[in-house]
Amino acid sequence: MQRYFIPEHYWNSDKVFITEDNAHHIIRVMRKKIGDEIICNHPNGEAAICTITQLTKAEVHTKITKWLEDNAELPVQVTIAQGLPKGNKLELIFQKGTELGADEFWLFQADRSIAKWEQKKAVQKIKRYEKIIKEASEQCHRNIVPNLKETGTIEELLEDSRHYHLRLFAYEEEARTNAYSSLSDALQTGKPNDKVIVFIGPEGGFSNEEVELLKANKCKPVRLGRRILRTETASMYLLASISYHFEELRCKE
Amino acid sequence: MQRYFIPEHYWNSDKVFITEDNAHHIIRVMRKKIGDEIICNHPNGEAAICTITQLTKAEVHTKITKWLEDNAELPVQVTIAQGLPKGNKLELIFQKGTELGADEFWLFQADRSIAKWEQKKAVQKIKRYEKIIKEASEQCHRNIVPNLKETGTIEELLEDSRHYHLRLFAYEEEARTNAYSSLSDALQTGKPNDKVIVFIGPEGGFSNEEVELLKANKCKPVRLGRRILRTETASMYLLASISYHFEELRCKE
Known part of the structure; x- marks a missing residue:
């Protein structure tokens, strides 16, 4: 229906x-x-x-x-904080992120963002993105329509997520080492209704300064499997893993 | 590099x-x-x-x-058996599936496939898809380029996967019930180097006949979280969950 x-x-x-x-x-x-x-x-x-x-x-x-009485929401509320990517990747990120259960989308102008957020086109853009998010919510039977927040700086987003229970960032350098942070260790600290935020860099990833800033703010670096994912794929991996972890996984006792 | x-x-x-x-x-x-x-x-x-x-x-x-000596391959070899979808969704399925670690892509003409596989355009199409898969493999530092097999019937694909260790199918009806099959129960039977195949229906899902055929062939129905995913999102969810399960998860003892 x-x-x-x-x-x-x-x-x-x-x-x-x-x-x-x-x-x-x-x-x-x-x-x-x-x-x-x-x-x-x-x-x-x-x-x-x-x-x-x-x-x-x-x-x-x-x-x-x-x-x-149906409930199609993830047990934890996940905010995707996406470094502004090139071209029309945001449409894919919003559509797939909504299907996969994101609660909010925040955007930030990252050091390596090639795209610039043009304020004079912003109203029209946000309107189109909100339409994509609403239609995806209807299609996949979500109970809510995820919220979209306009761009800010990474510092502002860190400040706005200060009360979150879990703050992560996707850091592809971690994928190249054996001493990587485990996404599952981080998720295992999560409880129902916790607020989780994941920072994702644009093409080219985070700058060294951003990595230091994220770490200084006690955000945990996580790797997303052993392959290097494109920026638009990172949120899909994270949301699918969070769904799997909280909705599908039953660890053997 | x-x-x-x-x-x-x-x-x-x-x-x-x-x-x-x-x-x-x-x-x-x-x-x-x-x-x-x-x-x-x-x-x-x-x-x-x-x-x-x-x-x-x-x-x-x-x-x-x-x-x-680097290895970016999933510990299990995953074949995505995709019911032919509409429009250019296959390009997204192949690009993201390659990034997320798929080993092979098989296509089948499903009962509810609206698109038809046109044999006279097949050579050109396969060539374009193989280019997308090769470029995605290079981008995400895969060790192999996933194999693409031309379309067959679901019966042929079931026959060709008879020797696989684990055969699953994404069945959205399972998402609507509490007595759902657990993807994690299925994955917990998996060992390194096992061959896994996942059948995914086109828009509109599997027909009742296909569901009966899959079940008769001992394929396990699994749900992919509590939301209804589009056909092109199902393989992304599955591959991310399989990566999370085998590469990132450490269950608490």
Whole structure:
């Protein structure tokens, strides 16, 4: 059943009112009729099966039929702090990161970022990225839509994540040594509802200064397997491993 | 240091001879000079640092300086058996799958595949895909270039993987139940050098007939976290989890 994220002010006791892109999708793309059912997600993470009671050209009226108790969120809340990459890699990072359970995406202008964040194009860009994140959330039945924060400096992101339980950074130099930090040692300290942040460098990785800054702020370097991953693949590896660790793994006693 | 996969017949005792695309890359893109070093990979998985001794317009002569002992291969050999997806998703599946350590890619025409494998375009397509796989292998410092097998039926792929140690299939229905098969239970039966195959459905997943066929052939259904993944994301999740399990995980005693 198709799922839609509906802003809070469109919920009214047992009714949900749907407009704009969501309504367009229901009426024109899915060609739903009165009596058909959809799933509506409330911004608080709750979701309900709703029956369509009225359709106009651009609006859909529904009645809540049944509240759902499903939960598709990762047991820990993962923020991906991504060094600004080249080209359209961010679209892939946001789409796949959302599917794989990220809670928030933060961006930073890294020392080796070739791309520059242009403030005058920012509003339009953020809008497009938020659309990608919302559609991916609907597709993979997330309970929430991950939050996207505009760019900052790595210092600002470190400050904003000061209260996080676990702070990691992907450091490919670790992949080349035997004395590497173990991602699993770090994850094994995690508990449900912990907030986790992972800093990922752009193409070319972190500068020495950034590595020192991350270490000075007690962020743990981790390697992501034995291969050198592209910047856009690092968040996928991390989120899949975190899902595997907390949702699928049962260590032998 | 840039890495190149060189066919066997270009290796001659302590010399490696380089032509075509690889030579073009060394001469025109990297603008290497005599005395510069590159890494050459032999098809058997071994690799050596080679010093350039002679350059012509289209050929590079090198001398082996030092054999390397690095190994970037997953401890188990993973074959991704992918139901033919739509559009250009295969390019992403091959690039990311190579980065994440896949050993082979097999394709099959699934019941719900909307795309059809056109035999007259196959040669050209396979050539492009093999180029993507080779470049990704070089980028992420793999010891081998994953093999790509042309399409077959699911029955043929089941027959060809009869000798594999572990056969799994990604089954999204499992993600919706509490009585799901655990990927980690399956992986915990794996030993180094085991051959593992994972069948992944196209958009829309496997048909009921395919699920019955896979189960009848003792393939184990596994879920990939609690979210519904797109077809191109499933292999990324699986390979990252397999890397995490065999390369990064240390279960608490």
